[in-house]
Amino acid sequence: MVLTPCGLMLLLGAWGLRRQDAMWRDEAVTYDMAHRGLADLWPTLQHVDVVHGLYYVLMHAWFRFYDATLGGTLGETVGLRLPSVVAMTAAAAGVALLGQRLAGRRAGLCAGVTFALIPVVQQYAQEGRSYAMVCALVVWATYALVVAAARPRRKLWCGYAALMLTACLLHEFAVLALPAHGAAVILARLPRRVLRAWALAAATVLAGLAPLAVFSTRQSAQLSWLVWPDPVQLLTFAVLAVLGAGCARIRVASRGPISLRALALPLLLLPTLFLFLLSYAEPAYVDRYVLYYVVGFALLAGAALARLLRPAGERGQTRARWRRRTMALVLVAAALLPVDVHLRSADSRVDDATAIARAVREVAEPGDGLLFLPARRRIWIAPHPREFRGLHDLALAKSPVASHTLYGTERSGNTIRARMLAARRIVVAADPDGQPVDTDDQEIAKRATLREAFEVCVSREVRGARVTVYGRRGECGGPQ
Template sequence: MAHRSVAQIWHTLGHADAVHGLYYLLMHGVFALWDGGETALRLPSVLAVATAAVGVALIGRMLAGPRAGVLAGLVFPLIPTVQRYAQEGRSYALVCALITWSTWLLLTAISRRGGLRWSAYTAVLLTACLLHELAVVTLLAHGATVFRSGLPRAVIRAWGVAAGCVAVGLLPLAAFSTTQAEQVHWIGFPDLWQTTRFVVAALLGLLCARVLGRTEPDAGRPVELRTLALSLLILPTVLLILLTPVRPLYVDRYVLSYTIGLALLIGAALDRIRREATRARARASALRGAVTVAAAGAALAALFPVGAYLRTPQSRQNDADAVARAVREVAHPGDGVLFMPARRRVWTLARPEAFRGLSDLALEHSPVTSNTLHGTEFTPGRIRARILTARRIVAVHDLAGQPLESDAQEVAKRETLRAHFEECESHTVTQAEITVHARPGSC
């Protein structure tokens, strides 16, 4: 997408992925400056997490002191979910960074007032929402913080105006994206793993909040840290989960900003434990200090294998390189290739050279020429006729047990292969299945 022209990106967004349009245009600009392949693709996410860590440290400093801020800033990039999206060429790390800095701007506007600071807060949060529209749930966390902190009526009014501007600015994109709602039909009820991760993070945050206790805001600390942090940690995720019976939308990366709240709470709690230890008697201080160091060391040791695993291809659902290699190993020049369903053609777009010499039997117009994500395919009858001209076909499809697409093109592919070909060999590559079919007796 990023290598298409601006006009091609614009026309594609009319069919699909309007919610990612700003990110595609941003990456188009990155590649125009430096076409560094996967490094250029991933570098904005790495820089975004680094920038977010600085923002978390400054928020922690403002609300709990310098050491708490530094600790929170160090904890943030160690959180496994943050590590994951720091590595990926997607918008979620950038959105998290913008939410971090919008939160810092909110606190600055509350403590120092001034229309320019409120304008900056509005602009940064609106940019986050335009990169991914579900970032708008951050308004719930910010609103809860503002209303629960006993702030002057003028501050509450200023935040209300800023929130209204964000909502109005996002409205055109939100309205248009509803025409592409079928793209999120794959989202179902939260699975056990996602739910467990959130529950563990929430319980850890609540435990840290209990360690902190309640503190009164002062002129230098406009809101209580645990009020802000718990709002960021819990409210956006709970809102998306509660919306599931109406429209399932909960995916943890959509609310990656919960990690900001978690890091703030852990950093402040560690600082509180350290301060309590220094106030105790020398012997007790040494004991508590040793326990704290041991606990921190154990936590880092536990995170190390997680971080190492996240840096392997096996940690991801799909490995486009491995799919391309598997096809190259089993395919012969002149073989046909079928993608079942058609959207699995996306697995080939990163390594098109691996598919040269193969005939895409169902493809009528390529993704670029058709201004689509996956290309457009022939009619069912034409697909059947083209399959019957081949003696050997490599099928790239989902693993057995996955729901089968019911549209006529996909049915034609499956039935023609079943009736006129036999399966020669099959290889599983992460979530892809590479199967070679040939005419009976030709394997």
């Protein structure tokens, strides 16, 4: 019951893990921060990304081991994503055990397999970010809650609080699982002592998270890129919510004080709904922030499948009907195959720092100037600094490490313009056409100077970026 979902999740996580060595911008941030010394990491977190601080520390420790042992053999992208594969495998095991405890062994098996087959689960099992770890911790905290509700013990409640607090410290929005847990406890009509124990554990989690939450409000500008929920992400949630609600209509015998429906429906719906409502005050909705909502769907779908796939004779159903239902499930899995294949391609993320670095190397000449539009795209250097050697970053005042920032600090607009006018050729790594542009002095100076004093020598569009060589008139030279 546990080994099958774990084996499937591990297999799907390992399939295409390198993704042609592509690394998108968020993974590049993880790679950069994990390879900074702890003495540099702490001052950086005081300026930016403190919400991911614990994750960066864990990845720093992991890379210390990985680079010394397996790095030369497996490569950087495997090391970056392997912890997420392991975490999602642990999550699949937890989902299977939850399904077993709430609805029986067959339901646990189906829930674990369903969880592993969900495309968004496979996506974040192969990303070097904290979301798979958060999902696994929420799953096991939920399991601890179910066990503690059936057999209240101080150790179990302490374990629940510790797991939830760790999940919240890895990412603050894990706290949105608490309302789902509270709803499950209330709907189960548990004894007051159990309600008090859960409330105390939840208060402990909130108290432990409070310092980080207060401090991180100083860095809220990091979410300025969010405008409104992505329609594709909302559609994914809507589809799973409707399917999950449909599965919840199928009656499943309860095997403990908390029923599967009372736990799974709030876990499926409440975290995303709370995050969506929060976005009305300040844009914050991204589906990966509450990735663990898919656990609720997997539990509901697993219980429904377990009931529908009972062998002939248990419900008086014919073998032909059982075969038709099995074939329908096989067809659903086959329909997901194109999505799964796409997730393992280099084009499946918003950009590809590896391809961008390769394009820069191919079009640049030693001594060329270098610009990033906007400045935050300087993170493309982090995974492949060698590809940018010999180029002069005309806007950079202090490097990311020296300035304790993610992207470094830039000179004034006038200084950038003067340095650009002194250059013969400039390689520009920028967002693709059609993206909104920044309006600070530095970005305005870059665009205006390129337009007024340079001409395009060569331009290449790669995944999520456009690499262009600009030259003074008659000075293009190099590859055309």
